[in-house]
Amino acid sequence: MVDPEKRINQMTFTLGQVWREMRVSCPHPDILLAWKEGSLEKGPSSYLDFHVNEAECPVCQAVIEDLERRGKDAAEESALLEDLRESLLSSTRTFLRDQKK
Amino acid sequence: MSEFSIAKLQALDESEWARLQEEYFPRIYYYVRKSIKEHQTAEDVVQDTFLGAVRGIPNFKEEYTLDQFLFGIARNRIIDFFRKKKPIPISSQGDDGKTRSYLGLERFASERRSPDESAVAFEFSSAKREALGKILKVFVQELWESGEFQKLMILEFLLALGGRNKEAVSRFGVRDEKAVAGIKFRALERLRSLARQMDPSHEWFEGLWKPGAR
Numbered sequence: 001m002v003d004p005e006k007r008i009n010q011m012t013f014t015l016g017q018v019w020r021e022m023r024v025s026c027p028h029p030d031i032l033l034a035w036k037e038g039s040l041e042k043g044p045s046s047y048l049d050f051h052v053n054e055a056e057c058p059v060c061q062a063v064i065e066d067l068e069r070r071g072k073d074a075a076e077e078s079a080l081l082e083d084l085r086e087s088l089l090s091s092t093r094t095f096l097r098d099q100k101k
Numbered sequence: 102m103s104e105f106s107i108a109k110l111q112a113l114d115e116s117e118w119a120r121l122q123e124e125y126f127p128r129i130y131y132y133v134r135k136s137i138k139e140h141q142t143a144e145d146v147v148q149d150t151f152l153g154a155v156r157g158i159p160n161f162k163e164e165y166t167l168d169q170f171l172f173g174i175a176r177n178r179i180i181d182f183f184r185k186k187k188p189i190p191i192s193s194q195g196d197d198g199k200t201r202s203y204l205g206l207e208r209f210a211s212e213r214r215s216p217d218e219s220a221v222a223f224e225f226s227s228a229k230r231e232a233l234g235k236i237l238k239v240f241v242q243e244l245w246e247s248g249e250f251q252k253l254m255i256l257e258f259l260l261a262l263g264g265r266n267k268e269a270v271s272r273f274g275v276r277d278e279k280a281v282a283g284i285k286f287r288a289l290e291r292l293r294s295l296a297r298q299m300d301p302s303h304e305w306f307e308g309l310w311k312p313g314a315r
């Protein structure tokens with residue numbers, strides 16, 4: 001008989017792993033944008049303060065950075081990403097052709 | 102957000118892959134940079150992520166989103182990167198709450214798993230994990246719709262980040278540990294109830310149907 005407390009702890013761990021990996025609480029990018037623009041109500045806004053800033057959800061942070069980059073002229077950053085874009089296109093294209101052979 | 106054709110991606114259609122890459126690579130790059138600061142290494146990880154996506158696309162499951170698929174691969178590449186580096190001593194990770202974040206947990210994912218946890222992780226098959234993910238999403242949605250954001254924060258802290266009841270008391274201004282335990286208990290009850298609805302054949306969550314299970 002499994003100790004109920006142990007079972008809850010095990011279930012909690014598994015929940016946590018699935019919660020993180022499947023990003024169950026990550027909001028839609030539109031909601032993230034509204035939060036950044038300060039147009040969300042207090043409740044969801046304080047939740048996103050927690051999720052993005054305190055819990056440091058890296059996916060939401062990345063989405064926000066990308067949305068912000070698209071919204072402003074960041075020449076240096078754009079140049080950096082342009083190099084990456086070119087090398088990615090080239091490496092993926094080569095790999096796709098190899099895979100098809 | 103753009104829509105992508107899984108069929109075209111699975112057929113290794115170059116233009117569809119270019120479109121997907123164009124949409125996602127900045128986000129994947131920023132995501133990787135959260136953990137790996139060095140630009141060139143981060144670029145390599147992004148590149149590996151997309152090559153991994155090409156390799157993995159034949160097995161892509163429609164239950165997942167492309168978002169989850171790509172960020173999942175990137176996450177694994179980051180973990181691989183840290184695994185190859187010298188392990189961080191357990192003592193330096195401590196239990197001071199510094200790893201109570203998604204970033205902290207991802208960074209130390211390869212060192213933190215105990216044998217007990219590995220056994221539990223193994224026990225949960227892919228189908229069960231997907232079902233559990235759906236249940237959790239429904240639950241989180243319910244909390245959003247009912248405006249229970251404080252509860253959502255506490256549960257995310259406890260369940261997703263492995264926070265302790267005691268920490269939650271001070272961090273979220275909850276009355277006492279008993280109140281935190283109550284929030285957690287009711288959440289698990291609700292999750293069990295959702296699991297019962299989703300598992301009418303009693304196959305995925307057999308533990309719920311044993312005598313005495315609640």
